[in-house]
Amino acid sequence: EAGVTQFPSHSVIEKGQTVTLRCDPISGHDNLYWYRRVMGKEIKFLLHFVKESKQDESGMPNNRFLAERTGGTYSTLKVQPAELEDSGVYFCASSQDGVRRETQYFGPGTRLLVL
Amino acid sequence: AQSVTQLGSHVSVSEGALVLLRCNYSSSVPPYLFWYVQYPNQGLQLLLKYTTGATLVKGINGFEAEFKKSETSFHLTKPSAHMSDAAEYFCAVSDQWGAQKLVFGQGTRLTINP
Numbered sequence: 001e002a003g004v005t006q007f008p009s010h011s012v013i014e015k016g017q018t019v020t021l022r023c024d025p026i027s028g029h030d031n032l033y034w035y036r037r038v039m040g041k042e043i044k045f046l047l048h049f050v051k052e053s054k055q056d057e058s059g060m061p062n063n064r065f066l067a068e069r070t071g072g073t074y075s076t077l078k079v080q081p082a083e084l085e086d087s088g089v090y091f092c093a094s095s096q097d098g099v100r101r102e103t104q105y106f107g108p109g110t111r112l113l114v115l
Numbered sequence: 116a117q118s119v120t121q122l123g124s125h126v127s128v129s130e131g132a133l134v135l136l137r138c139n140y141s142s143s144v145p146p147y148l149f150w151y152v153q154y155p156n157q158g159l160q161l162l163l164k165y166t167t168g169a170t171l172v173k174g175i176n177g178f179e180a181e182f183k184k185s186e187t188s189f190h191l192t193k194p195s196a197h198m199s200d201a202a203e204y205f206c207a208v209s210d211q212w213g214a215q216k217l218v219f220g221q222g223t224r225l226t227i228n229p
Contacts, residue, residue, distance in 0.1 A: 045216040102147045106159035
């Protein structure tokens with residue numbers, strides 16, 4: 001069974017540019033989460049999808065971040081325009097629904113550097 | 116609101132020595148508790164979790180953790196460290212009753228000395 005995959009693995013962009021991160025969850029997982037780790041800080045929750053619906057987006061830092069999950073499969077996280085403080089590692093995770101929903105499986109992360 | 120504190124951002128032990136990584140949590144509702152590990156250039160891997168039932172939880176690679184409600188702790192231990200245990204370890208908490216988001220501690224980087 002394939003794990004959670006994320007693309008790209010690394011991205012270097014200039015301030016003001018746009019970047020789109022992609023996450024493919026484990027097949028059949030209805031729950032998809034985005035997290036971010038800014039250098040030197042803890043991993044922080046951004047948002048949670050159940051299928052294609054946003055269940056919780058309380059962690060989204062501002063309106064420069066837009067997450068979508070069309071069709072309830074893969075998800076994209078767009079940052080537009082990127083700022084220096086957006087640099088960090090963006091993790092995606094997925095989990096089943098039902099009794100095992102608490103266990104989240106993480107992808108390898110996308111390392112974003114904004115110059 | 117939930118929070119997690121990991122005592123010590125860096126821990127160094129000798130190969131074969133006991134590994135003890137400390138985690139204290141705060142939660143107003145019954146928690147689920149997790150330890151994740153991140154090896155260099157890899158994603159987060161689940162080591163073990165506590166949901167309900169037995170408070171001593173065994174995980175992969177010889178690690179275990181004990182949920183102590185009275186102390187609001189979930190410390191991670193391994194009797195004998197291996198060089199391959201060098202990694203960053205994260206303690207996390209989520210809410211049994213509702214929100215599934217994980218709240219993480221700051222992480223502890225474990226170094227193993229030969």
